[in-house]
Amino acid sequence: MEHTEHLEHTETPKDMKSQIWKTFWILFAFTIIDIVLYFILLSYHSMIKNWLFIFLGVVKAYYIVGIFMHMKFEKKALMYSIIIPMVFVLFFIALMILEGDYTNILRWIK
Amino acid sequence: MATNTLSTEKKFIWGGGKSPFSVSYGKLMMWIFLLSDAFTFSSLLIAYGFIRYSFQSPIPNTIVKPLAHVGHDFVEQMKQAGLFVQDHWPSPELVFNHFPFIHGLHLPLFFVSLMTFILIFSSVTMVLAVEAGHRMAKDEVSKYMLLTIIGGAMFLGCQAWEWTTFIGEGARLYGNPYGPRSFAALFFIVTGFHGFHVFSGVVLNVIIYINVLNGTYEKRGHYEMVEKVGLYWHFVDLVWVFVFTFFYLI
Numbered sequence: 056m057e058h059t060e061h062l063e064h065t066e067t068p069k070d071m072k073s074q075i076w077k078t079f080w081i082l083f084a085f086t087i088i089d090i091v092l093y094f095i096l097l098s099y100h101s102m103i104k105n106w107l108f109i110f111l112g113v114v115k116a117y118y119i120v121g122i123f124m125h126m127k128f129e130k131k132a133l134m135y136s137i138i139i140p141m142v143f144v145l146f147f148i149a150l151m152i153l154e155g156d157y158t159n160i161l162r163w164i165k
Numbered sequence: 166m167a168t169n170t171l172s173t174e175k176k177f178i179w180g181g182g183k184s185p186f187s188v189s190y191g192k193l194m195m196w197i198f199l200l201s202d203a204f205t206f207s208s209l210l211i212a213y214g215f216i217r218y219s220f221q222s223p224i225p226n227t228i229v230k231p232l233a234h235v236g237h238d239f240v241e242q243m244k245q246a247g248l249f250v251q252d253h254w255p256s257p258e259l260v261f262n263h264f265p266f267i268h269g270l271h272l273p274l275f276f277v278s279l280m281t282f283i284l285i286f287s288s289v290t291m292v293l294a295v296e297a298g299h300r301m302a303k304d305e306v307s308k309y310m311l312l313t314i315i316g317g318a319m320f321l322g323c324q325a326w327e328w329t330t331f332i333g334e335g336a337r338l339y340g341n342p343y344g345p346r347s348f349a350a351l352f353f354i355v356t357g358f359h360g361f362h363v364f365s366g367v368v369l370n371v372i373i374y375i376n377v378l379n380g381t382y383e384k385r386g387h388y389e390m391v392e393k394v395g396l397y398w399h400f401v402d403l404v405w406v407f408v409f410t411f412f413y414l415i
Binding site: 067071072075076078079082083086089090093094097098100105108109111112115116119120122123124125129130132133136137140141144145147148149151152153154155156157158159162 | 186187188193196199200203204207210211212214215216217218219220221222225226231252258273274278281282285286288289291292293295296299392395396399400402403406407409410411413414415
């Protein structure tokens with residue numbers, strides 16, 4: 056163990072602080088976009104609206120997990136271990152939104 | 166200094182002489198815990214997705230405009246207008262339209278946007294604390310941790326006010342005036358579970374903050390504990406982003 060290798064975290068960029076503030080403004084902007092879009096699209100009732108909101112949520116998640124939680128700078132293996140299960144879970148949520156209709160229809164048949 | 170860094174390097178190498186994923190044991194375990202907690206929250210959101218869509222879509226609101234004046238009997242009025250009915254999921258902008266200290270104005274989703282902003286900002290101060298920890302800047306770390314704690318406490322206060330308002334309007338776990346029974350039940354369970362995580366996060370942050378002030382991490386040679394507790398705090402923020410998306414927008 057001659058060399059002092061930093062093992063507790065993989066490389067942190069030199070301009071971390073400015074990246075942090077940039078990410079804050081990006082998250083702030085996306086939250087504003089969320090609210091504005093909600094009101095603009097209020098009269099439309101398509102599923103596409105939902106996919107759009109989920110997509111915006113995932114974009115925000117990318118920045119929070121990637122920059123704030125440092126995931127972008129960790130080893131790829133760790134990143135995939137966490138991200139891939141969550142992709143499946145997100146799919147599950149989306150699937151249940153689509154399948155909820157079935158119970159709705161059953162209620163009408165009764 | 167050389168012996169100090171050598172001993173801290175030793176800490177990050179696990180029993181077998183290697184460091185899986187090049188992270189310390191504590192950090193990897195925190196990530197795995199967060200993954201499991203994400204599964205728990207996801208199970209609630211999966212249930213929400215299904216239950217929400219097992220009811221009819223919200224009746225579109227054309228009566229109440231933002232910033233319009235609303236009376237004390239707004240809920241009654243909405244029931245009369247046929248916008249709060251048992252078999253249609255209520256429109257979120259008609260339910261979440263109050264703001265502290267501002268009575269009688271229809272402010273749809275204003276308050277929850279403020280809550281989101283508070284939590285995101287507290288996440289920013291948290292990551293700034295972590296970044297200061299990398300530079301071993303004790304005063305900066307304690308300053309940013311204090312701001313994070315205050316942000317978390319503000320969020321909890323906001324959520325408590327929100328709950329009080331709803332319970333005052335008649336929302337319970339077994340029924341609510343806005344629409345189907347599940348609406349308020351899901352709201353209280355999901356935001357309650359999340360609020361519990363925020364609370365425990367604030368408690369953890371306070372403990373670590375006291376440790377920072379006492380110089381525990383200066384002695385240890387690294388601020389990794391701040392980083393680990395920061396991971397938990399960002400997770401809490403991330404869950405809120407999704408709760409906000411699913412509950413208030415979808």
